Amino acid sequence: MGSAKGMLDAARSDIGLAGRPNKFTRAYAKEHGNEFLRAPWCDMAITYWARESGNEKAVLPGGDRAYTVWHAQDFQKADRWFKGTTDNVNKAEPGDIVFFDWGATNSTGAIDHVGIVEKVLGGGRLQTIEGNTGDAVRRRVRSSSVIAGFGRPNYDGKEPPPPSRPGTKAPKWPGRYLTQPPIMSGDDVRTWQTQMKKRGWRLTADGRYGPRSEEVCRSFQREKGLKVDGVVGPQTWRQAWEAPLT
Incomplete structure (x- = not known):
């Protein structure tokens, strides 16, 4: 049985690892093909730490991932996804898998990067551990402005998925189509x-x-x-x- 602590311990043990190919890209290439030896490896690191710490089922609900968009969508399909609003980011937990969009949207299709939450700092900020940041494993501090959202792994295998949060009834459509140009x-x-x-x-x-x-x-x-x-x-x-x- 895995745990958030185990996942974080695996990530912490690799802080400072740099360059490519590395143990993450080699492990992924062994399973999926040599084209991954020198590919961007942020999600390969998450995959490696999940497997090393016995957290594959929790962290990788759709299987091994090197592509961050698909990984985020795996959490969406499992109903374990939280959009990166400031309120949500303040409710993140250590061990959550956090996804970034440098273009500052909350669209999963625009995700560029991934890491793991180490500490919630408040004010919409997180301390993270990330692979392939400056081509190395490093701690970073990120704000909700670049956080597209995060997935919450079911580490103990017992926690039910967070419920989908239905919206409220919409007000009456105003009767005109909003478009531009003109503004x-x-x-x-x-x-x-x-x-x-x-x-x-x-x-x-x-x-x-x-x-x-x-x-x-x-x-x-x-x-x-x-x-x-x-x-x-x-x-x-x-x-x-x-x-x-x-």
Whole structure:
């Protein structure tokens, strides 16, 4: 039986390891092909530590991963995913697997990097251990601005998955499609922007539907399996309130 402590002990033991190929890329290449010998290895390190500490089932719900997007989506499918809002980040726990997007969105499809939570610092900040950061295993301090979300492994094998968090009933659709260009403005835009901010998306609720609002809309539509057109119509409006907060 694994544990968060075991996972963290495995990661701590490799702090300072640098360069490639290394033991992570060699182990992954042995299982999956030599093209991984010099590939980016942040998630290979997570896979290695999980296997070394007996935490494969908890940390790797979809199997070995070198691709961070698929790994995050594995946690989503297991209903063990938390979007990287400041409130959520403050509730993270040591041993959680944390995913980063340097483009500062909360979209799993945009994830660039992964690490493990070592300590929760408050104020939307985490101390992490990460592989392939400066081509080495290092401790880092990260803020919610670059945290796309985190997965919570079921280390003891007994904890039930956290429940999906259903939204509330959406207000009536305002009757016009929010799109740009030209930039639209109004209280309906501000209402939608405010709700998207509550869901963890980073944008300003200024009542102006500009390029950033459209970018968030497209990412949200992609996440929820909606038609991706960047337009807030009746379905996208309703899902902003009623879709589960994954």
